[in-house]
Each structure stands twice: as C-alpha cells, then as structure tokens.
Amino acid sequence: MFKRNLATILKIPLKAQSLISFERKIPLNVFTVFVITKDNFNSRLISTTLLESKENEKLGSNTFTYRSHTCGEIRSCNIGEKVTLCGWVQFVRLSKFLLLRDAYGLIQCISTDSKFDLSSIPLETIVKIQGTVTARPKNMINPTMTTGEIEVSITDLEILNTVDKIPFNLREYQKPKKQLRLQYRYIDLRFPEMQYNLRQRSNMLHNMRRFLIEKHSFCEVETPTLFCRTPGGAREFVVPTHHRGLFYSLVQSPQQFKQMLMSGGIDRYFQVARCYRDETTRPDRQPEFTQLDIELSFTSLDGVLSLIENLLYESFIKQLPKPPFQRMTYKEAIEGYGSDKPDLTYDLKLRNVSHLFNDKSAFLVAYSQILGKLSAKYREIINKLKNKYEVNIVFVENLSKALGEDITSNIRHTIGRENSCILALGDKENVCLCLGEIRQMLAVLLKSKSLLSVEETMAPLWVVEFPLFVKGENGLETCHHPFTSPHPDDLHLLDSDPSRMRSLAYDLVLNGNEVGGGSIRIHNTNLQEKVLKVLDIDSKKLTHFLDALRSGCPPHGGIALGIDRLISIACQTESIRDVIAFPKSHDGKDPLSGAPNDISDEDKKYYHIGIVN
C-alpha cells in the first residue's frame, strides 16, 4: 500500500506542521479532512472519506507533476530514497548548503560538487533538484524544522527559470511594506502566511459545500451577475452594452434570483456568490466580494439559524461554541452594548440607570477602573463623540462624592463595585450608540493595560428583531432590504405606524463583526406591494419579482455570510485583503495592473458612451 505523510497530504503549512505530531504514515485510501488553526494547534476531525484508490494510484500533492515529493514532506523514514524536488532557492550557505522552498515547506539540499556552483544561483531562482535523502549528522539536526533530521544529497540540479532582481526576498524578519507587497502580489503570495490563508479559505469553502450538499441536500446554483438595477440598494456598478443607452447592473447580491429559485422549486439553494458594490471609498471594502448565499423553502427563523449554526460549527476553521449560539434582540444589543454588532469577548455592559434619576430622558452608564487615568487624548475622543451624538456626558470618578450616598448605593446595586463611571444623558438611542463607541474604545485601552479579561474564543451572536424600517432623509428606508418579512406580531402597525415595526431579519455577529445577515422573506404579493409603497419604491421596476411571488411562491428565508470577513477573523488577519489573492487598494485600484484604465475610442463608440465631466 502506497503511503504518504499526512501533514503533506493535508497541505498543512510549515508553521502549523511543527506543532503537529501525527502518525508519520497513513494509508492513502483513507483521506481525512482536518481543520487546523494557524496559531495554536487545535485540529478537529471534520470527516473521513474512503476513497476508492487503486493499488499504486498516486494521490496527494505530487500527482501529474515531475516532482516526486514536496519539500515539506520528507522525513527520516525516507532516508535512502531518490527524490525529485522543485522549488525556490531560499538561501545558499557556504556554497554547499542550498535551502529549497516550495508551498509545503523547506528542505536542506547539500552538494560539494563544484559543477553545481550553488553560490552563483540568485535567490528565488526556481530549480529542480534530484538527489538522495540522507540523515543529517547528529550535531546538525535542526529540531525547529520539520525536515530538520534529514537533507538531500544533490545528484542533479536544473535551473527551471531564470530570475531577475526581485523587489524583496522571502524573509519573515524583513517583510516589505503593504503597498509593495500588493504591487508584487505574486511574490508576496509565497510567504507561508499567505499560503496558509488562501489554502484555509479553500478548505473552509469545501467543508461548507460538503455540509450543504452531502449532509443536507442543498443544490448550488449559479445566478447571473449582469442584471437590472435593484431599487433601494447600494450603489451598483453599471455595464454599458452595444444597445445604445442600455446598461446592465452588476448585482450586489443574488437576492432576487434566490427568491425566484424558491418559486422555481429549487427549495434548498446555495451559492458561493461573487457580489459587487461600488463602495470603493469605504475602508476595508472591496468592489467585488464573496458571500455564501443560502435560501430554503418551508422554513422558519429558527430553521435558518439552526442551519447556519451547524454549518459553521462543522466547517469553520476555528472551534466555535456548540449550537445553539447566543441570541439577542436588536433592542437588547443597543441598550446593553450600544451596538447592533456587540463584541461579547469581553464584558463591559451598558446599564440603564434612568430609573434612579428622576428624569424621563434615558441615562446609561459605562464603568471603568481607569477613568481617573484617562489621558487627554481619550477625553478628547469622548468629547467628539458627545458632539456627534448630541448627548451630555458626565465623568464620575468617585461615585459617592459626586452623587451622594443614596444614589451611589443604588447605582452600585446595578453596576457592582465600580467606583467610577461615565454617565450619558440625552435621546435614548443616541446615548446608547455614544456609550457603545466609548465602550469599544475603553476595551482597547483596558486590554492594552491588561485590566480587562478577554476570552480568546470565538463569540458568535445572533441579533434578531431588527426594525423593519429606519428613518432616512426622504422618509422611511429599509433596515435590511425591501424583501424582509415584517414580524408577524407587528403586522397591525403597517398602516398606522410602520416605523415601530420589527422584522424577521437577523444578523450573525462574530467577535464584534457582522459576518452574515438574512431574514425570513415576504412571500405574499400584497404584503410585498404594501412594503414597497411604504419605502416609496416603484413596484413596476420589480414586476418580474412580484410575478414570481404570485405564481405560487413557497414561504422561505435565508442568509448571506461574508466569506472574506469570516476567513479574515479565523486567520486573525488585519484586513480582508490578507485573505484575498488579488485585492484592490483602498480607492478600488488594482495594484498590479493599475486598473481601472482608459479605454479605446473604438470601445467607446461600440458602447455609445462618451466621457463627460
């Protein structure tokens, strides 16, 4: 039986490999999908597949190539074997040792034969090396390298491609600046970190597909991205056509299509969908992004939430708490944390103490151990927030001194033993949102001084019962999107007081980040038309959609998960750019090609467009 190293088969990056102590060899017809975290070894068995591999069938990372092994997979058990390796020259030492790197690891190759002239090979040259695996002398064993017990004695060396001088080398301790890394992304991708991020992304999406298709009979359907404008949504890119004056819009989500699929009997749909929004001016946004788009018929809010909890529990690359996840209403989130996406990895809850003050306007409290030491910088930020939200802020550094014993003991009853707090007074929602921002700022400060205990785990949270509408500049606007079902208990308010209606929308929040959002949808045409009317959206622009609802559309609901954000949190990267192979810069520019560019006059003529100011 053909055997191969497990860590290699599983494409575990070097960093993680060193933390793993697997059985060195496993029979190859048992393929096991593990989930490994980058920073701490925390693998979880996702599933085991029995592949029908024939005797001697080559599997793994080296099939259909002329290498026999990857650089990362060779161990003591391979001593004596002849191997063919391909990779980049990472380093040459003493004209004798060549450190060879590929995506799977590093290996030391050795030759004293002058015909190979190792020292003349520029770093990052791509070479093919044939040789024999030998044991390193005992005193040369490197325990920090997974291949540190062996080396490859070179019998042949071929330069596969020449290399010009490159803008930076692959040294962790000499990492180039962000802009340079993005400009030469094809070199940047060679860093183990980027390899890890992209491969974990691929693994997570595959785990998700296996869960949805194999376990729960979902059907992946590809829907168009060239479509008509969605009324009432974000700004959509337009695409001119050769029909004069007529444009497609690039979809901001497959929302309409997935609802039409429900009407069409594809009752369990998903798609790893490319979506487009022209929000290039907002930080950490990409003009195109990926969402896992899911919709199913004959379900309920509990059904969708349970589906997503189990999906993430089984496919996310970090350990999540066992479902069900915590739930909170929008009201509870705002009043308790001053945010609709509270970070629950630390405590610092807001408290309503308005009943203690004889005032109808709302009072709330955020408390802090270090209020007295708050530097001028922080006080200034707080002052700005105060102005932004138009609320009054009172710093109370000594409760009983400031407010007297009676009220202090009442406050202590509510907030515990804290002696200092920040009181805010004003419009209730504004007070909450202002204190929410202060809460986040204090958390950063307290964490930096180790005064706040932060749980390192993942803290997923459902926020439910969002308002159906929000007040906008020109009347009511939708809080999620126009197809969100009202909460059944609030239907009676649709004609009389729609602004007070709650919806069946839900957001999934992970450690303070919104990673998904969805809702039970409106399936009844009359109700949909009424909601469009409240939103002042011309229903004629949605004729096809309304017709689909009225053709016997089942009740349905779903969600969209932000894949870029999810992976970014799992891989603990600074930005979603670090989990996207070729991201755009802040202003929507492609750092490699410089796109967007000007186009030819011929193209302009073909599309009947001219450039105006």
Add this chain to the structure above:
Amino acid sequence: MFKRNLATILKIPLKAQSLISFERKIPLNVFTVFVITKDNFNSRLISTTLLESKENEKLGSNTFTYRSHTCGEIRSCNIGEKVTLCGWVQFVRLSKFLLLRDAYGLIQCISTDSKFDLSSIPLETIVKIQGTVTARPKNMINPTMTTGEIEVSITDLEILNTVDKIPFNLREYQKPKKQLRLQYRYIDLRFPEMQYNLRQRSNMLHNMRRFLIEKHSFCEVETPTLFCRTPGGAREFVVPTHHRGLFYSLVQSPQQFKQMLMSGGIDRYFQVARCYRDETTRPDRQPEFTQLDIELSFTSLDGVLSLIENLLYESFIKQLPKPPFQRMTYKEAIEGYGSDKPDLTYDLKLRNVSHLFNDKSAFLVAYSQILGKLSAKYREIINKLKNKYEVNIVFVENLSKALGEDITSNIRHTIGRENSCILALGDKENVCLCLGEIRQMLAVLLKSKSLLSVEETMAPLWVVEFPLFVKGENGLETCHHPFTSPHPDDLHLLDSDPSRMRSLAYDLVLNGNEVGGGSIRIHNTNLQEKVLKVLDIDSKKLTHFLDALRSGCPPHGGIALGIDRLISIACQTESIRDVIAFPKSHDGKDPLSGAPNDISDEDKKYYHIGIVN
C-alpha cells in the same frame, strides 16, 4: 438507527427514480454519491462517505424545514406514519384526489371532507398537507408512479400562498414555447427536466471539487473579475468607475491571475470561474459563462491531459471511456475530418487521394452511400460551401464510369467498396474544411435514414499540436492566446518562419463539441516578449505579467473546461440555456427583467459618462 429512502437522499429526479431499484432503506450515516443519467439508468458509484451522524440526527432533504418528508420519498414502508408535506397542487380530480408535487416527486393525497374543498384550489397553489400514509386499494395502485402504492389521507390542509392565474401549467404534454418559458423562468424551473439539469450541474461540480481538493490537493482560489483589458483577446465588457474616464474590464478568463498564482506558489490551482465576453451576437453564447479553470506547476502536456481525463472519468455524469482518451494532432483532425473538433461518434473519414491524381493540388474524398439520392436542397448547400471555400467539388455517383477502371480500383483500395464519393480540389486546408462541413451534413442526413451507425457513447478526443499563430487581417494572430508555449521542436522557426510553428496547446473535444482548451504556458520572459512582438502586442500593457514571469515563475500549464457546454452534453439539452438557471436571450437581454436598461442621470454623472451615437 434513523433510516431514509436512498433515492430521496440522493435527490434523484422522478424520471430516473422509476428506473432505479435500490434497497428501500439504508442507514443514513453512509452517504453515497451516485451519478445517474437521465435517459438510461446507468449509475456509477463515485464515492462513499462515512458521515459522523449522531443517533437521531436528521439528515437529507427535510432538515431545518417544517415538512417531514418530500413528496417523492414516501413508500409502502411508511404506511401508518403521520407526515407533513409541502408542495404545489399539480391536479385535483373528482374533488377528492389532490396530486401534490414538489422538487422530489408527486404524491396522491385524498380527502372526502368538504371543509377542505379541494376543487376550489387553483392549480400551482402552494399548500401544506398533514395526513397519514395509507395503502392504496389494490386496483388503484399506479405502477408508473414511484409513490403509486400509497396515498396520503389528509387530516389538515393549509394554503401557504395564494396564486394568481399563471401563464402556463406544469404539463409535460403542453409545454409552452421557449420565449414564454424564459420569461417566466421561475415557473419553468419547476419542470422535472430543469430540476434534473440544475441538480446534476451542482452534483458534477461538487464531484469535481472533491476530486481536485480531496484526492489531488488542489486549492480553489477566487480571482478578480474587475481587471484591466487583456490585449489580443475577445471583446470585453467595460465597467466605468467614479474616476473620470477610467474603466475596469470584466475578465474573459482568469488566465493572467492563474499564471501569477503559479509564480506565487499556489502550485495546484483551480476555480469554478465566472467569465465574461461581449459576444452577445453569436448564437448559443452567453455574456457570462462558467469555466472550470485549472493550472498546475512542474507539469507537462501529458500531466495535464492525464489530470483532466481522470477528473472527467470520475466526476462526469455520463460514463466516459477509461483514460487515456484518444489523441489526434491538429493536422490529423483537419485532414481526416475537416475540423479541429471532429465528432468521432460516427465514422465517415476524409481520404487523401491526391497521389492518385497527377496534380499537385490536394484532393480529398468524402464518400456516401446515398449520393445519388441527394436532394436538390443538399446539393445547393454543397454549392454554397464550394463558393465559401473556393474549391471545386465533383459528385461521383459511379466511380468507374466517371474516372475509369484504373483510378477507380486505386480509390476503392483507399476508401473501401463505396461506389460514390465527393471529390474536392483546391487549396488543401480549404478542401479539408469544406469536406468537413459536408461530412457533418451527410452525417445528419445518413443518421436520419438510419444509414450511419452512430455510437451512443461519449467520444472524448484530445486535439494537440495546434499552430501557434494563424494568419489574420493584420499579420499573425494567436491561435489560442498569447501565453501559449511554442512546441519545443519548432522553437528554431520563431525568427525565420513563425507561421509554421506548432504550439503546446490542446483542445478537449466531446462528440464534436469543444469542451475545453489549454496549453503549457510560456514561463520564460524573453520567449514571452518575442511571442508578443510577433503578435504586435505592446508588452508595456503586460508589465505586471512579465514581471511575474521574471520573478522566478515555475514552468506550468493548465486548461479551462466549459462547464455550461459539458453539462449540456451530459443532459442532452438542445442549448446551454437549458442548463443555466437564468440565461440571457440571443441578444443578451434578460427575459425576466428586460435588462439591460437605461440608467439614471445621477449614475451617468457619477461615472462621468454620456450617451453618444
């Protein structure tokens, strides 16, 4: 142990179910992926997965919903069970029988209780039915229905959504016209055929992912679709940005990105990629389409071909011949079949008989048993082809009479016992292409008269050794794309006679359709620059790409498979539109929404564009 009907778990459509005799029950923790063909039962075990299902964990099509079963899965073994079903009213008979349909099948429900008033429910109403499974009376058993042995005695019926009058009902024998079906696609999708096509598409893509990721360690990477214009390719859609006069192009393939990934150490890449081409005026083309895009480092032509053969053999939903597939050079294809994508499901080969005629120009022969009976219509088509290709055509109905005994016996020696043939004379390539078209036409004619034996199997074929360049209006153009590697044996011709060079490109042909194309790529910057020069492409527009090659890019090659076409062949549909959920019409219009549409003045202003003639 929780048990469930296999056919249901596997989402086997009704049509196919009736052809399958499974064990009625299997334990649910063994999940098996079958591949089933629509027309003839020809299932193949792809793989068996052991799922870690807990006792009583619900799996399959009914999780996270309020139905207990699908309409198609109930059998005699369920008699006595209380079930909840959701679906569309397909038919009501005698105010007593209600035929309920969902995506998984049909089931008869029965009630004589007047409170349900079955006959008042419009067809295609979506209802929830609770009831008890009962055996049908012996004389009522319907052996043509998979659920024909049982019926559901209704205890409760709830109308989930009202239905207005709809443009057509779901009757196979009353299928509406294509245009109407596309306009109301959400109803059309309810037909079992469309359900089958979309679900098989999802299955095939999932099988492909399992093969690539689990068996062969490939990494799926999402690459951008908003990019710069590819020089020398098809017409690309442009996307205006708020940077005045600057446009993205929608990628026609991830070609540049996948090669940069090779440089970046993602040595085994694939992507189910959305691609865009503004070819809306060509029949059976879609402005956006899907390709399985694959690339790997350190490989050879044989390596890529073997990878794809095994991929398709294991994941295609029709039985393919065991790898390796047949191979043919471009020259052999043109001279033997008059086409670079010959259909090998029938014989009718072209023969070169130029050596028999004392003439330097090329002669070739297509022979036919029914030449004498060829109607005027066909002769007219042949005459048009003759003019199109500027060749001479001679119909020879009696060889010896026309050409004399000597030459006839020589021809018979070459072509067999045929007595009639079509001779063509002229430029060799034109003669071949002309006879190639005649060959296809004759095949249709001969098949219709059962005079040609056609193999019903799949006949995949690799066409290799394409020319590197073709003659275009303005000098040499690329035959595949500018990044295709020249054939190593022809490198010496690059300066002297590039038009004679062959390439390392390959096309995969399935039953006369091009379903994939790829090549070993150029990895050397100097060679790439020379090829760009021959093609008169400004290499400054590809600086980022050339820099990636010169940064230590490994040798690499790959392919792109046309997913729409592959599924269309497998499902034997007339058009690729039948395997796409929401296709565009011939002129690129969206039949549902009417897109493309005009855009607002505000959008035009934001994007700095005006409409011109």
